[in-house]
Amino acid sequence: MSWITENSLDIFQRFVVNVLKCGPIPKHVGIIMDGNRRYAKKVNVEKYIGHSKGFDKLSEALVWCKELGIKEVTVYAFSIENFKRTPKEVDELMNLAIEKFEKLLEEEDKLMAEGICVRVIGNMKLLREDFQKLIAKAMLLTKDNTNSILNIAFAYTSREEITSAIKNIVKGVEEQHISLDDVTDALISQCLYTNSNPDLLLRTSGEVRISDFLLWQISHSVIYFTDVLWPEFSFWNFILCILKYQKCYYQIGDIRKNENSTFHYRGNNERIENFLSILKQNELATLQSFCQ
């Protein structure tokens, strides 16, 4: 199954989407796609078939998001902790991911026509070289697209992300790009792999933990846990999730107001801007080095 599928909604579903769009729609949704292996066990197939079904569901979910007007999606594909699984399963997962990224690059025209920006967040140094190359190619190709953003968390944990932000800041001070006084929580936010906060976090398959996913960014997200396994997650489950978000959104109003009054966002000074652009350049240089 390809990444960018044509609209697969039927007339009734499209009608419901249009109706829902009259209410508030989250701009950014985070998804923990849990339950692929439990699904495989349930229907008695090999684990990798469960994972592959999980990917198909992702491409379906991306269509739903697009139709609803959700601009940014961040999915948890592979955690650093997942390296602890059996070597066979890790290999299968990597091969599946590589296969899917090759497919993604084949669909270059569609990607660019739709204006989709694909980014991988995580510690890419932990991945195989051939995989790094594919990721870097996809990221460099789509980096200027702005219509919609797909962040894929691969070899990711939030603690590693925060640690790496601290490292970058310590390095910045060592190299005298910034001073000690420039270090704020806002600066740390800007040094994370992604500085975009999801409005809605969805986790399937009945677990009620965040499991080291975007811990920093979900501080004010609406959290939705559901018992449905990810490969079985349907359009209607998603609609239910959006309705729940809308209900929360109407209740949130006063919290957000409080937040704004207590949260004084200090604008960046020139030094910090300079430092952040250096970080960005370094990131680009790393990606380019992966491509060679």
Place this chain on the structure above:
Amino acid sequence: MYRILNKIVYVAFYYVYIFFEFLYDKSKSVKEHFSSLKRNITPLVTVEKNGFQNLTKRPNHITFIIDESPSYVDLANLVIWCMTARISFVSFYDHRGILKKHEEKLEQEVNKRKQTTDHIFWHNNRNSDFKNGFSGRKVHVKILTGEDGKKNVQSVCKQIISKNKPYSEITIDYVNEYLREQYEFPDPDVGIIFSKIFMLFNYPPWQIRLTEFHRLKSHYNISFNDFVDVLIKFSKCNQRIGT
């Protein structure tokens, strides 16, 4: 015209959803009520003796996230129940900081309810005298505010810089040690959110990676059964970290 029609349908659709969600919640709470009757919840007195022996797994640290003005009586009950369940660490997170300001009110309420042999260790600036060797029941209590999360990461980052630690030597465990010093408690095993919305309200991010979150609408008049229900849910759940 078409847009107005959509809007009208939306409002109708939304209220149908609200109605069914309400029915679903009610049916669930009725079901839970009956199942807890069947379970024969042991009264508090006998529970005190055996300390929740039927729980196969109990949290070491339970954290309560409050999104309403605090009811000190109910929070004091929670402290006592946690102590009864032999939960060593109890923390309350109030993002507005009201609870922190009136910590002594909670202390008073707890003191009214505790037995003379009980020891409550308040982790705050005023008294930090934690001697070992008490024979009675004990529990550590800490109150957190919105300032305790990301701001702590900021101050840890500054500490590391002032130590002149080369950036290449900074690891997750190294950062963890510093943050643990500030947070004082082990990472929470269970988090109970008292709010109409399932949201973390800027809770300290570093500590919650494996916390199991449950939501209850309010902590006002929270019953012992509600509390035990969450502990039972936790006890039933087995954690797989990544594997």
